[in-house]
Amino acid sequence: MTVHDGGAAVRTLVVRCPDWPVVAAGVPLDEPAAVFFANRVVACSPAARREGVVVGLRRRESQARCPELVVLEHDPARDTRAFEPVAVALEQLTPRLELHTPGTCAFSTRGPSRYFGGDDALARRARALARDALQARAVVHVGVADGPFAATLAAGDGVTVIAPGATPAFLAPFPIDALDRPELVDVVRRLGLRTLGEFAALPADDVLARFGNDGALAHRLARGLDERPLATRPPSPELAVETELDPPVERVETAAFVGRSLAGALVDRLWARGHVCVRLLIVAETEHNERLERLWRLDQGGTPGVIADRVRWQLDGWLDGTAAHRPSAGITLLRLVPDELAPAAGRQLGFWGGAAGADERVVRALARLEGLLGPTAVAVPEWRGGRGPGEQVQLVPAGAVDLTDERPSARPGWRTEPWPGRLAAPSPATVAPRPVEVQVLDERGETVTVSGRGFVSAPPATIAVGTGAPLRVEAWAGPWPVDERWWDDAGRRRHARFQVVTADGVARLVTVERGRWWLSAIYD
Amino acid sequence: MRSGATAESLATLREVAARARPVALAREQVLPVLEPLHTLFPEGLRRGTTIGVDGSTSLALAVVAGASGAGSWVATVGVSSLGLAAAAELGVDLARLVVVAEPPSSSWGTVVATLVDAFDAVIVRMRRPPRVTDARRLTARARERGAVMVVLGPWSDAPDVSLSIARAEWFGIGDGHGHLQARKIVVEAGGRRAAARARHAELWLPAAGGGVAAVEPLAEVREFRSA
Numbered sequence: 001m002t003v004h005d006g007g008a009a010v011r012t013l014v015v016r017c018p019d020w021p022v023v024a025a026g027v028p029l030d031e032p033a034a035v036f037f038a039n040r041v042v043a044c045s046p047a048a049r050r051e052g053v054v055v056g057l058r059r060r061e062s063q064a065r066c067p068e069l070v071v072l073e074h075d076p077a078r079d080t081r082a083f084e085p086v087a088v089a090l091e092q093l094t095p096r097l098e099l100h101t102p103g104t105c106a107f108s109t110r111g112p113s114r115y116f117g118g119d120d121a122l123a124r125r126a127r128a129l130a131r132d133a134l135q136a137r138a139v140v141h142v143g144v145a146d147g148p149f150a151a152t153l154a155a156g157d158g159v160t161v162i163a164p165g166a167t168p169a170f171l172a173p174f175p176i177d178a179l180d181r182p183e184l185v186d187v188v189r190r191l192g193l194r195t196l197g198e199f200a201a202l203p204a205d206d207v208l209a210r211f212g213n214d215g216a217l218a219h220r221l222a223r224g225l226d227e228r229p230l231a232t233r234p235p236s237p238e239l240a241v242e243t244e245l246d247p248p249v250e251r252v253e254t255a256a257f258v259g260r261s262l263a264g265a266l267v268d269r270l271w272a273r274g275h276v277c278v279r280l281l282i283v284a285e286t287e288h289n290e291r292l293e294r295l296w297r298l299d300q301g302g303t304p305g306v307i308a309d310r311v312r313w314q315l316d317g318w319l320d321g322t323a324a325h326r327p328s329a330g331i332t333l334l335r336l337v338p339d340e341l342a343p344a345a346g347r348q349l350g351f352w353g354g355a356a357g358a359d360e361r362v363v364r365a366l367a368r369l370e371g372l373l374g375p376t377a378v379a380v381p382e383w384r385g386g387r388g389p390g391e392q393v394q395l396v397p398a399g400a401v402d403l404t405d406e407r408p409s410a411r412p413g414w415r416t417e418p419w420p421g422r423l424a425a426p427s428p429a430t431v432a433p434r435p436v437e438v439q440v441l442d443e444r445g446e447t448v449t450v451s452g453r454g455f456v457s458a459p460p461a462t463i464a465v466g467t468g469a470p471l472r473v474e475a476w477a478g479p480w481p482v483d484e485r486w487w488d489d490a491g492r493r494r495h496a497r498f499q500v501v502t503a504d505g506v507a508r509l510v511t512v513e514r515g516r517w518w519l520s521a522i523y524d
Numbered sequence: 525m526r527s528g529a530t531a532e533s534l535a536t537l538r539e540v541a542a543r544a545r546p547v548a549l550a551r552e553q554v555l556p557v558l559e560p561l562h563t564l565f566p567e568g569l570r571r572g573t574t575i576g577v578d579g580s581t582s583l584a585l586a587v588v589a590g591a592s593g594a595g596s597w598v599a600t601v602g603v604s605s606l607g608l609a610a611a612a613e614l615g616v617d618l619a620r621l622v623v624v625a626e627p628p629s630s631s632w633g634t635v636v637a638t639l640v641d642a643f644d645a646v647i648v649r650m651r652r653p654p655r656v657t658d659a660r661r662l663t664a665r666a667r668e669r670g671a672v673m674v675v676l677g678p679w680s681d682a683p684d685v686s687l688s689i690a691r692a693e694w695f696g697i698g699d700g701h702g703h704l705q706a707r708k709i710v711v712e713a714g715g716r717r718a719a720a721r722a723r724h725a726e727l728w729l730p731a732a733g734g735g736v737a738a739v740e741p742l743a744e745v746r747e748f749r750s751a
Binding site for chain 2: 361362364365366368369372373376377378379380381382383389390392393394395398406407410411412424425426427428429430431432433456459475476477478499501505507521523524
């Protein structure tokens with residue numbers, strides 16, 4: 001064994017409930033159902049799979065394949081909440097239970113296995129506990145192998161225990177896709193390597209040289225080693241961050257908000273020392289001195305967004321959980337403890353190109369600002385349809401989208417529907433957040449009116465914004481009547497738009513509605 | 525042998541010089557600008573500068589559009605009324621634009637400093653000019669981090685480059701007919717240090733269909749004389 005290999009993988013037991021988001025939504029698995037995020041399937045029930053629904057399919061396509069499909073919203077908080085009883089049940093076996101994703105959790109078998117009489121007995125006991133906790137609502141698979149990656153693959157059918165040392169042989173026949181790194185898998189497959197065994201046979205140094213850090217990690221996994229060499233010492237306790245909550249917090253949203261700024265502080269603190277957190281302990285203490293804690297594994301290294309999400313899901317699991325496990329009082333202290341660290345390698349550009357370094361910095365800065373100003377104060381644009389100057393592109397909170405990913409909705413070609421009556425380009429560079437009343441007068445000093453048939457009473461001569469002095473109109477065009485939602489009595493809107501250029505060279509977009517004039521945008 | 529040894533040490537010296545060459549070249553210290561703005565920024569936007577733009581939101585957007593199109597992240601803060609469609613038409617990549625609402629005055633400095641740390645270009649608008657010391661602290665931060673700060677509206681310190689629109693004329697709109705199509709402007713640029721020399725440029729901003737274009741000098745008018 002060379003120095004690079006570090007230690008062998010930690011013997012790990014993984015409990016996995018397949019199709020967990022469907023189960024968590026309360027739909028029986030023999031009913032065709034699918035969970036959607038951003039219009040694509042993220043999970044589906046076996047019944048839906050039989051009808052041809054697969055992960056990644058568009059909503060319309062999946063409904064075409066399976067018309068009776070139950071459509072469910074993606075809600076990781078709900079998934080975590082529903083999984084909490086399983087986690088609580090498994091804590092009878094070990095205090096060091098760690099959640100990977102809602103629906104999958106793992107623990108090291110070293111201690112418990114000896115106590116409960118071997119890996120086989122332990123695995124069977126874990127499965128029984130999980131099934132009892134779920135009252136047989138879900139399928140539970142348990143796998144034991146060297147390292148969490150192999151154990152997760154082993155947890156595919158009832159109870160599977162891979163003998164110590166047999167993990168590389170067990171992994172070898174799996175297809176390369178099991179690595180769950182699409183770009184890497186794509187390149188490796190084009191190089192002619194189709195199974196984990198073939199990939200594992202490459203020399204480790206060459207993989208590192210060609211595919212960078214991430215490629216080297218994947219290679220370690222394929223060889224049945226731990227993703228990272230074991231940390232030789234536990235992180236020093238002063239790296240933990242905590243906040244006391246006074247008054248005690250009972251609502252998830254409030255606590256999650258605090259969690260978000262804590263996550264930012266933690267990541268900043270670790271970055272300053274060149275670390276990222278790969279396993280996080282979330283601790284909450286209540287007024288009645290109850291102490292709740294849960295370990296989370298953060299596979300890709302915790303960014304503030306990832307950590308904040310885990311904290312929110314976990315708080316949701318605790319505070320909105322079933323009455324049996326709910327704490328009896330509000331939370332008075334929230335603490336994030338980095339349980340395992342890895343060197344922050346930065347995101348080196350891989351062989352296939354990839355995300356620019358700026359994204360990471362940007363995401364961290366935005367998380368910080370969200371903590372400072374609130375989640376709605378930081379927004380990113382998205383193309384929507386619309387006729388008005390501010391309707392074509394609208395802002396969505398930055399926390400609601402994944403900025404490190406490609407965002408097709410921010411590209412101009414995203415919306416293709418025609419919007420008759422839309423303003424022609426160029427668009428105004430300043431759009432009034434809410435319309436400001438203006439006075440538009442003709443030569444005789446009377447307000448200009450527009451008839452129902454679109455006739456203008458007289459050419460506008462002056463325009464006065466708010467209480468400002470009237471400005472001479474040099475050129476004008478209009479009216480462009482807009483009749484929106486004529487089928488809906490309550491929401492119907494009829495107005496007419498004008499473009500007006502005043503003597504100072506400023507062009508404005510004004511709107512007349514029911515005899516009153518409003519400034520809606522400025523071409524500045 | 526002596527001359528041979530000298531030649532060898534010279535070769536070594538040359539190799540060392542090549543290795544010790546600065547890694548960041550001067551052109552990496554600038555962000556690209558749109559082609560029509562080259563008369564105003566002949567060598568691109570120098571990182572770390574503060575640019576004051578007098579009033580015109582579209583001009584501020586046009587200044588950062590080149591960098592945005594080339595992959596830089598752009599943030600705006602306090603520009604609550606930003607016309608996002610216009611930004612896209614001018615060449616700003618909306619996938620890398622972040623809009624931050626106007627922060628309360630107490631956290632102003634922190635917010636802008638955080639943005640300057642992470643973004644290549646930040647468009648800032650304040651209702652009231654900040655205190656001179658605060659403004660200087662922010663410009664120093666931007667210089668240190670290599671971000672371009674574009675200040676719209678009041679600012680209490682002299683920016684490195686200041687742009688203003690000297691003349692503007694709209695085309696395409698008449699007395700009750702047509703619609704706004706394009707605006708011809710004359711931009712004047714002045715500033716400190718490297719930018720001290722006054723420049724001006726004639727631009728279509730927005731040009732027909734949105735975007736920026738240089739105003740081509742009129743082709744020589746040929747005189748026709750009757751024979």
